[in-house]
Amino acid sequence: MSFGSLLSEYTTKPNIWDEMCLEGEIREHYKVFFETLSQISPAELARKDELAKKLFMSQGITFTVYSDGEGIEKIFPFDIIPRIITAAEWTHIEQGIKQRIKALNIFLRDIYHDQFIIKDGVIPASLIHTCPNFLREMVGVDVPFDIYTHISGIDLIRDSDGSFYVLEDNLRTPSGVSYMLENRSMTYRIFPGLLPKSSVRSVKDYPDLLLKNLLGLSNRQKSEPTVVLLTPGIFNSAYFEHTTLARLMGIELVEGRDLVVDNAKVYMKTTAGLKQVDVIYRRVDDEFIDPLIFNPNSILGVSGLYYAYRKGNVAIVNAPGNGVADDKAVYSFVPQMIKYYLNEEPILKTVPTYAMENQEHFQHVFSNITKMVIKKTNESGGYGMLMGHAVTEKEVSEYRKEVEKNPRHFIAQPIISLSSVPCFINNKIQPRHVDLRPFALNGPQGIEIVPGGLTRVALREGSLVVNSSQGGGSKDTWILG
């Protein structure tokens, strides 16, 4: 197949897994799409790109940046070329994630109850008790159906041989699922007819599956339990996602000030008086949900909520305290958890992780710093990390001092190069690095994963940082059926 001028700028690099090209040939699963693409002129693609931006703006899929008291509307960058994953690859991912979520969920139940995993010497007690996200208040609390990880967004990357690695298990309040849905509806606006032709599996069931799980958690003997989505409010950068999910599920979107706790029951304030709430899907972090127990300055949460939760009068999704399981230092023990709890071999690989508390690791990391990335165990969003190949010596020595002060809060991993996919940038098709975040739903009837996810792109050439706060964008993700 001739690439023509379309791919004149598409140069893949050695030691990087390109998802579209293999040794100058288009891979089988990209062929249908590429054929369509090669019939579209770059000028036409640029118009489609423009259309996508306009649609995002007019639908208000934006976040507001405030400067000089004036709000400026921004859209999250969207790349129009979909990323394609084969059915076989997806089956592997799906099995791997299900296994992982199952183990992590048992781990959370165990760590807040009997702690067998510590007693059996699989995980050191000190690792757990020095973890700032281990919530003492959750010890001994029974949660509905023993489910902690109702919604998780597992970040996957692909190494140079194409194999999938888990980079992070986001088990607290993972976001981005609305972009999975919106990016798909953008694709059928800009490439009409292409989705059915390519046999792409649908993602539209996500809200229904989530609602079914939320309804199932209610404790009251009632045909129509009240489920609400708790948002920090319109200034939160994920506010668009909160409204989208509430709308698609037909549940109330509430803020902390809409709720009140009376006699260990949670109520919302309506025009007709108080109405009891059974299930709260909260998008507010643990430390802000109840000022009486956690951060006393929080106005995002509800006083007394935690007490109502412990009494079993309201379900909170995800369960508080999940942070202990997606701590970056605890992450390296997930393969052991899978073996210990499930007696299975891990399906998905884990990136080798060096605990900086360990002197040998520490030395090893800093003598190979150009191949390493150092991360804070407790941060997300790409903040506070050091990419060893792209920094000066001075920055390294400053960071080293930081690490020495509090080694428990840092881990290091070898830099994984991340696979590349085609993107439409500056009117040309060029390769850029991506990761993949599928969303897993864990409910009373088991774990389900909608075939799709959020593909995040590092839009800068050569960059490996995909976080939206650091110059990343997103694209539609196709799982072929």
Add this chain to the structure above:
Amino acid sequence: MLSRVADAVFWMARYMERTDNILRALRTNYIASQDEIQNFDWQIWVEGLGPDGYVSKSSPTYREALHHLLLNKENNTSLLVNVARARENARSVQDYITKEVWQCINDYYHLIRDPYTEQLLLANDPVTAFDNLLRESTLFYGTVDITMNRGEGYSFLNIGKYIERLLRSLDILELKIKELEKGGSEVTQWKYLLYSLSGYEFHTKYYRNVLSTENVIHQVILNMQFPHSALYCLSQANRYFKRLDVISVPEHFKEMEFLLGRAVSNLRYGGHEQKNVEQVKSLVLRTKIEIKELSQKLASLYFGYS
């Protein structure tokens, strides 16, 4: 529904209605200032539509006045600020209103902030800018009508809309009276008043004579066929309120029902004595006070969530 949501829907409707009413009045004024009246007095309008007690620079030009009233971000009562507030309210209830209504307000917001709108107003033909904005506004009414469900929220939305329209009609009437007091032909001023309220054509059909003060007052205050008359607006607000009967706490409903019923009666039976400008001024004042009271009551009984 959530009290906070009811409150936001109510205010979203009020800001949208306010913007629409003021746009129509300003469009008429602009055309008037270009056509018949020499030295149109924009100061009255800049001060009258500004925040209470606002003092304008003397004799602003029409471009200055339009910029101040429509696009000035520093002016707390400019239409740009109104639309931004309508959008903030809509945004906070984005899951409750339909996607179509949200997109409509969002588009409106982007249009009024578009540099092209400013260029039209300040350097080109302002009427085109008015018409573009009014089209968005009309689109909003239509979208609400064909997409929103007729539940509680729809009632609060309409109560907000009609209370706001009532207050705007009274405001515009007051400003016209102020202009009249400064001199000028009565017939011309009344004509522009009716144009501002989209009621001139109706007047010629309904009253079939030269504009008289008595008839104009009757139309603006009492005429039940005129959608901008004070009595029509109040009756509509009352009608939408009555639909809340089934969901309300009974005592709350009774209290509001009484206040609204009394206000309708005061206007209907008090309005018939108004034959001249002096009498109508005091009626306007009384009505405004009454509306303020009942809005406060509504807020504390139905939106009192904090």
